[in-house]
Amino acid sequence: MTLEWRHVVVHSANPAALGQWWAEALGWVVVHTSDVEFAIRPEADRSPGLEFVLLEEAKKAKSRLHLDFVPDDQDAEVARLEALGAKRVDIGQGDQPWVVMADPEGNEFCVLGRRPQNTTS
Template sequence: MTLEWRHVIVHSADPAALGQWWAEALGWVVVHTSDVEFAIAPASGRLPGMEFVRLDEPKQGKSRLHLDFVPDDQDAEVARLVALGAQRVDIGQGDQSWVVLADPEGNEFCLLGRRSD
């Protein structure tokens, strides 16, 4: 059996707004929109992508799944994403080399330290 990873699904109160935020944050393109979903990908036809699906229930507690990103310059990316609307969050990580942020709807993600070549 072969599996193809298609999307990470993110439940959202406002799929278009959150999806557009992530498209800008990642430099990805919008590949599908409807009243209840908004999909982005690294490029048209390229997978995996992220699909934001309307869910009217509010987020409760810490996310059980989050994404990790490795930037070229952690400080610059933290500043850029905070300027876009991300927030620094403390999920009990303590003093670590990574930074935990949350998107505008409170979904946590991490910016790891510098890439090792």
């Protein structure tokens, strides 16, 4: 048996708005929209992607699943994401080398330290 990972599903009060926010934050393309779904991918034919699905219920607690991102420049990415509407959040992480943030609907994600450089001898 073979499984293909297609999407990470994010429940959302406004799938189109949140999906568009993530498309802009990640530089991804929109591959599907409807009244209740909004899907984005890195490229139209490349999986996995993110699919935002309508759930008319507010987020109630810390997310049980979150995304981690590795930037070239952590400070610059955090500032860019804040300018797009993300917020830094404290979920009890303490003093760490990563920054915990939340998207406009409060879904947490982390911006890790700088990507390790390839070193070859």
